[in-house]
Amino acid sequence: MFLSLRAEVEDALEGALSELDFPTDDLGLEEPPEDVDSVLASSVAFRLASEAGAPPPQVAGQLADALDADDLTYVSEVRTQGPYLNFLPSEAYFEETLEAATADDYGHLEDRETSVVVEHTSANPTGPVHVGRARNPIIGDAVANVLDFAGYDVDRHYYVNDAGRQMAVFTWAYETFDEDDLESEPERDRIEYDLVRYYRKGNAYLENASEADVAEAEAEIESIMQGLEAGDDEAYERVSEVVDQVLSGMKACLGRLPAEFDEFVKETRFMRNGDTDDLVSRLKELDEAVYEDDAWQLELDDHGIDKNLVFLRSDGTSLYATRDLAHHEWKFEEYDRAVTVLGEDHKLQAKQLRTSLELLGNDTDGLQQVLYSYVNLPEGKMSTRRGTGVDLDDLLDEAIDRARQEVEDRLDDRIRDDELDDDDIERIAHQVGIGAVRYDIVSKQPTKAITFEWDRALDFEAQSAPYVQYVHARCCGILEEADLDPTTPLATQDVALADLEADVLATDAERDLLETIGRFPAVVDEAADDLEPHRVATYTREFADRFNAFYRECPVLADDVDPAVRETRLALVAASKHTIANALSILGVEAPRSM
RNA sequence: GGGCGUGUGGCCUAGCGGAGAGGGCAGAAGGUUCCUAACCUUCUGAUCGCGGGUUCAAAUCCCGUCACGCCCGCCA
Numbered sequence: 001m002f003l004s005l006r007a008e009v010e011d012a013l014e015g016a017l018s019e020l021d022f023p024t025d026d027l028g029l030e031e032p033p034e035d036v037d038s039v040l041a042s043s044v045a046f047r048l049a050s051e052a053g054a055p056p057p058q059v060a061g062q063l064a065d066a067l068d069a070d071d072l073t074y075v076s077e078v079r080t081q082g083p084y085l086n087f088l089p090s091e092a093y094f095e096e097t098l099e100a101a102t103a104d105d106y107g108h109l110e111d112r113e114t115s116v117v118v119e120h121t122s123a124n125p126t127g128p129v130h131v132g133r134a135r136n137p138i139i140g141d142a143v144a145n146v147l148d149f150a151g152y153d154v155d156r157h158y159y160v161n162d163a164g165r166q167m168a169v170f171t172w173a174y175e176t177f178d179e180d181d182l183e184s185e186p187e188r189d190r191i192e193y194d195l196v197r198y199y200r201k202g203n204a205y206l207e208n209a210s211e212a213d214v215a216e217a218e219a220e221i222e223s224i225m226q227g228l229e230a231g232d233d234e235a236y237e238r239v240s241e242v243v244d245q246v247l248s249g250m251k252a253c254l255g256r257l258p259a260e261f262d263e264f265v266k267e268t269r270f271m272r273n274g275d276t277d278d279l280v281s282r283l284k285e286l287d288e289a290v291y292e293d294d295a296w297q298l299e300l301d302d303h304g305i306d307k308n309l310v311f312l313r314s315d316g317t318s319l320y321a322t323r324d325l326a327h328h329e330w331k332f333e334e335y336d337r338a339v340t341v342l343g344e345d346h347k348l349q350a351k352q353l354r355t356s357l358e359l360l361g362n363d364t365d366g367l368q369q370v371l372y373s374y375v376n377l378p379e380g381k382m383s384t385r386r387g388t389g390v391d392l393d394d395l396l397d398e399a400i401d402r403a404r405q406e407v408e409d410r411l412d413d414r415i416r417d418d419e420l421d422d423d424d425i426e427r428i429a430h431q432v433g434i435g436a437v438r439y440d441i442v443s444k445q446p447t448k449a450i451t452f453e454w455d456r457a458l459d460f461e462a463q464s465a466p467y468v469q470y471v472h473a474r475c476c477g478i479l480e481e482a483d484l485d486p487t488t489p490l491a492t493q494d495v496a497l498a499d500l501e502a503d504v505l506a507t508d509a510e511r512d513l514l515e516t517i518g519r520f521p522a523v524v525d526e527a528a529d530d531l532e533p534h535r536v537a538t539y540t541r542e543f544a545d546r547f548n549a550f551y552r553e554c555p556v557l558a559d560d561v562d563p564a565v566r567e568t569r570l571a572l573v574a575a576s577k578h579t580i581a582n583a584l585s586i587l588g589v590e591a592p593r594s595m
Numbered sequence: 596g597g598g599c600g601u602g603u604g605g606c607c608u609a610g611c612g613g614a615g616a617g618g619g620c621a622g623a624a625g626g627u628u629c630c631u632a633a634c635c636u637u638c639u640g641a642u643c644g645c646g647g648g649u650u651c652a653a654a655u656c657c658c659g660u661c662a663c664g665c666c667c668g669c670c671a
Contacts, residue, residue: 041613081614084613165670167671312669317669319669344599347598347666349666371599373664406633449663449664463620470633478630548634
């Protein structure tokens with residue numbers, strides 16, 4: 001609804017400006033501060049003052065006179081306040097918002113008939129997912145969700161680096177060592193925890209064994225890599241045995257978040273189908289291609305990158321970057337847009353990738369990269385190879401344990417003693433625990449560095465997932481108390497929706513809440529445009545504040561509430577429920593019915 | 596050394612050209628005969644790293660400077 005209102009105001013303001021012979025290129029639209037009664041404001045008058053030869057407040061007055069609110073559906077009045085123009089919402093705005101939000105798909109925007117592939121996580125299949133990487137699936141999943149909500153046709157991809165030296169080392173180690181050679185037990189009963197021990201063992205061996213032994217091992221590793229390069233089935237099968245197993249474990253871990261994927265795209269695919277070879281020949285034809293130090297490289301300094309991109313090693317094998325070029329050309333063929341979520345440590349590569357794709361004749365406008373800062377431990381970096389870091393599984397377990405403890409503690413000193421059985425407690429512990437981890441990560445700007453600390457990551461106090469989830473539980477509680485089903489649209493239930501009149505909602509708390517509900521689709525729109533899901537998180541917090549104010553001041557089910565008010569407030573609660581449930585679902589945070 | 600990013604009350608964070616710099620944590624004081632107190636109310640606390648500049652208007656843009664992070668492999 002806010003989107004319609006904004007469009008309407010843009011139109012009207014543009015009309016008024018051209019009527020007065022003012023430029024219409026910048027409408028100065030902005031959201032007013034909280035204590036102002038409007039939903040939308042404009043500060044154009046400032047800019048026009050010198051041109052008009054009049055002080056801003058006077059210009060604002062002229063504009064207000066030129067604008068007739070009677071012509072507008074969603075605006076009841078255009079009011080000036082000093083130099084500002086304020087657009088006040090009409091009853092129709094409130095009513096249509098209320099009606100729209102009682103549908104359970106509220107916030108979904110119109111189909112844009114545009115396909116987009118979101119690639120995220122793509123961690124090397126070398127072992128358990130650690131929290132250093134956890135930001136990637138959490139941000140990536142939310143980016144995919146918000147695009148989906150905004151009407152894009154979204155596919156989620158995990159690009160599997162199964163062709164690099166790391167995997168050759170892993171495969172060699174897996175085939176060479178036995179269980180007996182390993183010093184430790186798996187940290188957890190899952191396949192990637194088992195197999196990572198071979199990887200670590202192999203790396204330790206390469207660092208510490210005698211020169212001759214290392215040379216022998218290197219020869220084997222080299223042969224695996226050459227086999228992959230040649231598109232050799234046997235080499236592929238050998239590596240796949242390790243990759244597929246480890247990946248299945250990582251998939252299980254990510255599934256706990258949950259972060260699901262439509263496709264796992266293997267790097268070797270672009271070697272086996274010949275795309276990489278074709279790409280190499282095309283790269284060689286480019287003006288930027290040079291043959292230096294026995295290797296083929298791309299000289300990119302004319303394009304602002306002072307580091308050459310090697311695309312063919314002196315031994316004739318391709319590199320990750322080469323295959324990734326083929327991978328991206330494939331994405332461009334399959335999708336209208338391609339979004340990649342990756343760590344800031346890959347920034348230079350991302351730039352090289354984009355530039356090289358352009359040199360190859362691709363239009364890269366549809367390629368967008370979302371970069372996030374790495375999560376570090378207070379004591380330093382996390383590394384799968386060295387075995388340092390906190391496993392994502394451990395973080396999630398700890399989060400659930402702490403949440404369970406919290407539920408049990410709170411159960412004792414509740415006012416209303418509703419019946420939570422053991423299943424409920426377990427359900428809530430999962431929803432709250434995992435929700436808190438996701439929310440903590442997704443609510444921050446990705447460019448900010450994070451140092452992982454248990455207590456900070458698992459704080460259930462205000463401004464965290466449980467704070468927002470609690471609002472949802474409150475909504476459900478009220479609806480259930482009124483014998484309504486929180487999960488289905490209000491229109492299908494026994495409530496006289498047609499009679500709803502928003503003017504029954506007279507208090508500021510009700511108005512503010514409804515106004516906030518109305519802004520949700522615009523938040524989705526902007527968050528999708530800028531690929532910034534943290535905006536949705538910021539919105540959920542504002543929303544929770546507004547709802548709590550309503551909850552405090554406006555009883556719904558009390559005996560002395562007028563029936564018409566009761567019905568309308570119930571609709572408002574249902575609208576709130578759908579809004580917050582959908583906002584949380586974009587963030588990948590579950591919305592508990594009770595907690 | 597070069598490139599990129601980040602610096603907002605003791606701690607965390609929103610805002611990223613416009614209306615008193617919003618929140619949260621921690622600290623102080625209150626609130627439960629009334630739809631779940633994982634809530635709410637009130638108070639304390641900020642020269643928005645520092646110095647210049649642009650603008651009617653700067654946390655926000657530009658220049659410089661400092662601190663921190665990341666990157667600068669024929670690794671991925």
